[in-house]
Amino acid sequence: MEALTHRNLGLTDEQVLEMYEKMLLARKIDERMWLLNRAGKIPFVISCQGQEAAQVGAAMALNTEEDYILPYYRDIGVVLTFGMTAKDLMMSGFAKADDPNSAGRQMPGHFGQKKNRIVTGSSPVTTQVPHAVGFALASKMKKKGFVAFTTFGEGSSNQGDFHEGANFAGVHKLPVILLCENNKYAISVPIEKQLACEKVSDRASGYGMPGYTVDGNDPLAVYDVVKKAADRARNGEGPTLIETVSYRLTPHSSDDDDRSYRTKEEVAEAKTKDAVYTFAVRLRDAGILTDEVEEKMIERITIDIDAATEAAEKAEYARAEDTLKHVYKEGGDA
Numbered sequence: 144m145e146a147l148t149h150r151n152l153g154l155t156d157e158q159v160l161e162m163y164e165k166m167l168l169a170r171k172i173d174e175r176m177w178l179l180n181r182a183g184k185i186p187f188v189i190s191c192q193g194q195e196a197a198q199v200g201a202a203m204a205l206n207t208e209e210d211y212i213l214p215y216y217r218d219i220g221v222v223l224t225f226g227m228t229a230k231d232l233m234m235s236g237f238a239k240a241d242d243p244n245s246a247g248r249q250m251p252g253h254f255g256q257k258k259n260r261i262v263t264g265s266s267p268v269t270t271q272v273p274h275a276v277g278f279a280l281a282s283k284m285k286k287k288g289f290v291a292f293t294t295f296g297e298g299s300s301n302q303g304d305f306h307e308g309a310n311f312a313g314v315h316k317l318p319v320i321l322l323c324e325n326n327k328y329a330i331s332v333p334i335e336k337q338l339a340c341e342k343v344s345d346r347a348s349g350y351g352m353p354g355y356t357v358d359g360n361d362p363l364a365v366y367d368v369v370k371k372a373a374d375r376a377r378n379g380e381g382p383t384l385i386e387t388v389s390y391r392l393t394p395h396s397s398d399d400d401d402r403s404y405r406t407k408e409e410v411a412e413a414k415t416k417d418a419v420y421t422f423a424v425r426l427r428d429a430g431i432l433t434d435e436v437e438e439k440m441i442e443r444i445t446i447d448i449d450a451a452t453e454a455a456e457k458a459e460y461a462r463a464e465d466t467l468k469h470v471y472k473e474g475g476d477a
Contacts, residue, residue: 216252298329
């Protein structure tokens with residue numbers, strides 16, 4: 144069997160370097176947010192660390208000019224690929240008025256940006272799945288041709304929203320991709336206590352759709368399976384369930400102490416497979432990533448994040464009188 148390379152996926156050297164840079168940007172933004180949280184400057188962080196490869200690999204396989212994404216709260220890599228910026232994410236972290244997601248109303252991770260077709264989500268987990276299915280239904284009914292793409296954790300795959308959404312998508316052969324980012328823990332509950340089946344993708348056959356489990360630490364493998372699922376959806380062949388398997392390298396959030404449910408040794412072992420480092424090695428071995436290229440990349444990222452942090456720190460908070468803005472009808476008769 145031919146080894147999976149970026150070239151036999153139709154990707155250029157420049158595109159895989161972009162893939163790596165997006166992964167690295169997501170990681171560096173996340174690391175900065177943890178520092179800001181520990182310094183008492185931002186209230187909450189929910190991390191993408193360990194899942195960047197799956198997120199960026201999947202997002203780059205979509206049409207970022209036409210498709211709609213309904214991400215879950217860890218998806219920094221996905222939203223960056225679809226057009227969000229470090230500044231956008233920092234505005235959200237600091238809960239400032241210029242936060243494009245909610246003008247500082249929502250916790251970080253409630254991504255939403257109309258111009259980039261990033262559909263806002265709710266705090267209850269998994270509600271984005273039936274929403275994505277609804278977008279896919281609209282695409283089919285109006286013959287728009289776009290694909291709806293949604294992500295969720297393996298814990299969410301046990302929620303009713305997932306099952307109802309997947310069933311409806313399967314029955315109506317809707318152009319939606321359901322991507323489960325299996326990071327091994329639903330907060331503190333390990334995967335073996337969540338599923339009676341071996342894999343989340345085993346559930347796909349019950350909804351009449353194909354299901355695939357792929358290494359979430361390999362962005363090229365994720366790109367490949369998502370690209371095929373997107374092509375399938377555009378061809379009217381219906382939905383696909385994809386499971387990417389990686390590991391959550393941080394606690395569930397900045398309010399969580401993961402030492403109560405997993406060992407330091409387990410986390411250390413997972414870090415040896417961290418795609419931010421293993422993919423860099425792969426690109427170096429292929430002669431694509433050099434010291435000079437990486438230095439310039441890190442310099443760009445550092446300048447971007449520093450500027451984003453400074454801008455967000457200096458930005459204004461929303462006005463108190465804007466609390467109910469976009470909640471109730473404004474103007475006109477009651």
